[in-house]
Amino acid sequence: MKIKFYAALIALLVSYVPVLSNAQVTVYLSIPNPATITRVSAGVPTFSIADANVLVSRYNVTGFTQLYPNHRFEFMQHVYALQCRDEAFAVALKNNWPAAFPYYELHGTPQNLAYYPNDWGYGNYGYLNYIGMPNAWDISKGDTGTVIGISDNYFDMANPDLQNYKVKRLTYNVPPNYSWDFGHGTTVAGIASGGTDNHYAYPGVGFNCRLDLVGIKSTDVLASMSDRNCAAVNASWGTNAGFDLGYIFNTTVYDQTNLQYAYENGTLTVAAAGNGQTGSPGFAGQYFTPASLDHVMSVTNVGWANARNGSTNYNVQGAHECYQGDSVNHCYQHNTRVDICAPAFDLGAIAADSADTSRHYLPLAGTGTSFAAPQVTGVAGLMHSVNSCLSPYQLEWILKSTANDSILGYPENLKYAGRLGAGGLRAGAAVAKADFHTFSCNDAATQTMFIQGLEFNTICAPGYSSNGVVPHLTPVITNGTAPFTARWVPIPGNEATLNDVKALQPTVTAATGGKLLYYHLTVYDSDPVAQKVADKIIRIQLDTAALSDFAMRDSYVDMLDEPNSQATVDARNWEIWH
Structure with missing residues (x-):
């Protein structure tokens, strides 16, 4: 029987990713009686045997x-991993108290499969383990040259995790007038890339990546952060915007243009999907801006803490709902614009408390998609650190292609089909795939789609052509997967009417006043992993008295390194754009 026990134990332990520390060794210890363990605080156990606790201190036991x-074999439920200064600790336990500690194994050949920083292990840190941060950190601990932008309300710069080299730039940092939102920005920044491996509080996802912090919530700020070369920017704020996506896009032209600008400037924008509204059935199904706009990765919740089919339905691993089976109470946003899921309930992180300014971290620092989004933003920072030429689309594509899509098939998640994005964030897999040894920025399938130009058959306004021909518009699209869909949103000053604002190739049916056609065109492709989106500002001065009429197209100047807009019109008669 002992032979079978040991064989089973060894076979399973080889699949366990050990906690690594520069001065520690990892020991696997069998403790059959749970009463032997009286408490665990910050990764340090206290045993019911007083002399054993002396050894805990002597050998610097952690983790x-x-x-x-929840193993199906009962004896495996008694296996614990710990880190200590020397395996002599485990030898002493077994020799002195064989009934309490009957068996141990030493992990004799450390493998570089995971990295656990020295600020790992405080309360409710397990969400970082759930998304695979130790595996990601083994590949990349981030680069100080990679900067993550956070647009929020206030950042407590007295917090040790936001000091020293961490913050590259701080702008407009004014404490809010209300206590409930006092610590929001601090927690968001800490999760994204607070101080790590500094023997303090909690690790930040972005590890060594630096922060650009602005105490204003606006898409203007996100665009300006992009100008400062932020690899990724985070918006853990927004507005419930209803269920009519067409109306949303028609009334958010300025926000959408700011986001387009950041995207074309090489910056990935990540935003919170929204927190629903407890007690309001269906409320969480509506859209939330800016998360639901184009060129944004929208992040909603996935449970992380408790085992499936366990004794509780709260914060169950892989479940979207806070309480498994309850779609009304504490159920966060789910809609067709969500891109990915990350933990949002009961997250330990750094914090700021207006009533106690000495309190800098809490095991319950945050609950909400505000704190799920910076996990994705921080991972994007790590990905950029291992492959700095990745485009925003490639970052999104890799994050989605490596996501845990198995959660989408969980029974309680089926009701949200098509509204939970690609699945759960898998940080280790994403960073591994992003590494320049693995992924080429020249990968043909993930080149950024853009609208190369616009072909049109005539610039003669409807009603002014001798043969009745009216302008027909045909976008020229590069790097996309057909079939394409489109949306034409009029910009203030537009005087032309299209026959169908959802058509890829619409016709101009009427023009009034000065006959200016002025639209924001968005084209979507059919990529099966991450839908590509491209924008262009279309500005055409239709003519009423041209001497000639012939097919033409606008100039092809707007690659990704150029502004995707045409602000002026060539003064010559044929109206070719600059």
Whole structure:
């Protein structure tokens, strides 16, 4: 029987990713009686045997973790991993108290499969383990040259995790007048890339990546951060915008243009999908801006803490709902614009408290998609650190292609089909795939789609052509996967009417006043992993008295390194754009 026990234990332990520390060794310890463990605080156990606790202190025991709490073999539920200064600790436990500690194994050959920083292990840190941060950090600990932008309300610069080299730039940092939002920005910044491996509080996802912090919530700020070369920017704020996506796009032209600008400037924007409204059935199904706009990765919740089919329905691993089976209470946004899921309930992180300014971190620092979004933003920073030429689209494509899509098939998530994006964030897989040894920025399938130009058959306004011909508009699209869909949103000053604002190739049916056609064109492709989006500002001065009429197209100047807009019109009769 002992032979079978040991064989099973060894076979399973080889699949366990060990906690690594420069001065520690990892030991696997069997403790059959749970009563032997009286408490675990910050990864340090206290045993019911007083002399054993003396050894805990002597051998600097840390990172005490139950490996298989729900294993189908009962004896495996008694296996714990711990880190200590020397394996002599485990030898002493077994020799002195064989009934309490009957068996141990030493992980003799550390493998570079995971990295656990020295600020790992405080309360409710397990969400970082759930998304695979130790595996990601083993590949990349971020680069100080990679900057993550946070647009929020206030950042507590007295917090040790936001000091030293961490913050590259701080702008307009004014404390809010209300206590409920006092610590929001601090927690968002800390999760994205607060101080890490500094023996303090919690690790930040972006590890060594630096921060650009602005205490204003606006898309203007996101665009300006892009001008300062932020690799990714985070918006953990927004507005519930209803269920009519067409109306949303028609009334958010300025926000959408700011986001387009950041995207074309090489910056990935990540935003919170929204927190629904407890007690309001269906409320969480509506859209939330800016998360639901184009060129934004919208992040909603996935549970992380408790095992499936366990004793609780709260914060269940892989479940979108806060309470498994309850779509009304504490159920966060789910809609067709959501891109990915990350933990949002009961997250430990750094914090700021207006009533106690000495309190800098909490095991319950944040709950809400505000704190799910910066996990994705921080991972994007790590990805940029290992492959700085990745475009915003490639960052999104990799994050989605490596997501845990199995959660989409969980019974409680089926009701949200098509509204939870690609699945759950898998940081380790995303960073591994992004590495320049693995992924080429020249990958043909993930080149950014753009609208190369616009072909049109005539510039003669409807009603002014001798043969009745009216302008027909045909976008020329590069790097996209057909079929394409489109949306034409009129810009203030437009005087032309299209026959169908959702048609890829519409016809101008009427023009009034000065006959200016002025639209924001958005084209979507059919990429199966991450839908590509391209924009162009279309400005055409229709003519009423041209001497000749012939097919033409606008000039092809708007690649991704150029502004995707045409602000002026060539003064010559044929109206070719600059």
